[in-house]
Amino acid sequence: MKDPRIEQLAWTVVNYSVQLQKGEHLLIEVEGHHTLLAKAILKEAFKAGGNASVIFTDQEILKTQIMYREPAHWEHQATHDYVRMNEMDAYVLIRASDNANELADLPHAKKDVYWRDYYHRVHDPRWAKTKWCILSYPTPAAAQRANMPTEAFEDYYFEVCTLDYRALAKEMDRLVSLLERTDKVRIEGPGTDLTLSIQGMPIQKDAGLQNLPDGEVFAVPRKHSVNGMITFNTSVVIRGFTFEDIALEFQDGKIIDFKANDTSKLQQILDTDDGSRYLGEFGIGLNPYITKPMKDILFDEKIWGSIHLAIGSAPNQCEHANLSSIHWDIVLNQCAEWGGGRLWFDDILVRENGRFVLDELQGLNRE
Numbered sequence: 001m002k003d004p005r006i007e008q009l010a011w012t013v014v015n016y017s018v019q020l021q022k023g024e025h026l027l028i029e030v031e032g033h034h035t036l037l038a039k040a041i042l043k044e045a046f047k048a049g050g051n052a053s054v055i056f057t058d059q060e061i062l063k064t065q066i067m068y069r070e071p072a073h074w075e076h077q078a079t080h081d082y083v084r085m086n087e088m089d090a091y092v093l094i095r096a097s098d099n100a101n102e103l104a105d106l107p108h109a110k111k112d113v114y115w116r117d118y119y120h121r122v123h124d125p126r127w128a129k130t131k132w133c134i135l136s137y138p139t140p141a142a143a144q145r146a147n148m149p150t151e152a153f154e155d156y157y158f159e160v161c162t163l164d165y166r167a168l169a170k171e172m173d174r175l176v177s178l179l180e181r182t183d184k185v186r187i188e189g190p191g192t193d194l195t196l197s198i199q200g201m202p203i204q205k206d207a208g209l210q211n212l213p214d215g216e217v218f219a220v221p222r223k224h225s226v227n228g229m230i231t232f233n234t235s236v237v238i239r240g241f242t243f244e245d246i247a248l249e250f251q252d253g254k255i256i257d258f259k260a261n262d263t264s265k266l267q268q269i270l271d272t273d274d275g276s277r278y279l280g281e282f283g284i285g286l287n288p289y290i291t292k293p294m295k296d297i298l299f300d301e302k303i304w305g306s307i308h309l310a311i312g313s314a315p316n317q318c319e320h321a322n323l324s325s326i327h328w329d330i331v332l333n334q335c336a337e338w339g340g341g342r343l344w345f346d347d348i349l350v351r352e353n354g355r356f357v358l359d360e361l362q363g364l365n366r367e
Contacts, residue, residue, distance in 0.1 A: 025052075063102055221279045234330075275312060282308075283301060287304055301329045304366055305338075308331045340352075
C-alpha cells in the first residue's frame with residue numbers, strides 16, 4: 001500500500017529542498033536497504049524532467065573496507081566517485097542504516113584514513129557546487145534510538161519533516177536580522193557560562209532546503225573569541241560511538257579541558273588536526289515539533305529551545321572562521337524540563353528556558 005506521506009515528502013525534497021530543474025542530474029544515495037522513499041524521490045525527479053540515479057551503501061560493507069583496505073585504494077575509489085559527483089547538479093542522502101553504531105569498534109586511525117582520503121575528497125567539493133539535502137528514514141532502528149514504537153516514530157517523523165517550512169523561514173528572518181546586529185553571545189545554564197563573538201560573521205537560516213527535518217539559524221563564531229565552560233545534556237553519535245555528558249572549557253577559542261563518558265575517545269577527535277579544538281558553528285534550534293533528543297543529529301540540532309555548537313570547520317568559510325577536517329555538532333537543550341538556561345545577545349536577554357522573551361521573536365515560540 002502506498003503511503004501518501006512518503007509521496008508528499010518526496011515532492012518536498014525534489015521541488016522545495018533541491019529545486020530540481022528540467023535537464024538537471026540528481027544522485028540519490030541510500031545508506032541501508034530501504035527503498036520506498038528513494039523510489040518516490042526518483043519518480044518525482046523524473047516528473048520534474050530531471051535525470052536521477054540511485055546508489056546504495058551498506059555500513060557492514062563499509063566497516064570491512066575501512067578495516068582492511070589499503071589507503072592508496074581509497075584514493076583510487078575517491079577519484080572515480082568524485083567524477084560522478086562532479087557531474088551532479090543535486091544530491092540527496094537518505095540515512096536508513098540499521099545500526100548507527102556499526103563503526104564504533106573500528107580503530108580511530110583507520111576511520112581517519114577513510115574520512116581524509118575518501119569522504120572529504122568526494123563530498124567537500126559538492127557543498128558549494130551542488131544543491132543537496134540530507135534526511136533520515138524512519139527505520140525500526142531509528143525508532144529504537146528515540147525510545148519510541150516504530151509506528152509512533154513514523155507518524156512523528158513525517159510530522160516534523162513536512163511542516164510548513166516557508167512559514168517558519170519568514171519567522172526566522174527576524175532572528176537572522178538580530179544576529180546580524182549582534183557582537184557578543186552568552187550562553188548560561190547548569191555547568192555552562194560561555195561567551196563568543198559573531199560580529200561581522202556569516203549568519204544562515206536553514207528551513208528545509210539542505211536537511212529534513214530542519215529548523216535552525218546558525219552563525220559562524222570568530223575563531224579566537226570563545227571563552228568559558230559548557231556542559232551538554234544530550235547524547236551524540238560520532239563515527240559510530242555514542243558520547244554522553246560532554247563538558248568543554250574554552251580559552252581564546254581553543255578547547256583546553258574536556259570530559260565525557262569516554263574522555264580518551266573524545267581526545268582522539270579533538271586531536272584530529274589544528275582546527276579540531278576550535279568552534280565552527282553556533283546554532284539555535286527552532287523546529288516546534290522536535291522537543292527531545294533522538295540520538296540523530298539531523299533531529300537533535302533542531303530541537304526547539306536548544307542551542308548547538310559545532311567543533312571543527314565552519315560551514316561558511318571566511319576571515320576569522322575556523323577550518324578543520326571535522327564538523328561535529330553537540331546539542332544543549334535549554335528548556336526548563338532539561339535544566340533550563342539563558343541566551344543573551346550583547347547583554348540583552350533573548351531567550352530563557354527555551355522561550356524567546358523579545359516581542360519581535362514571539363513567532364518562533366511554540367504555542
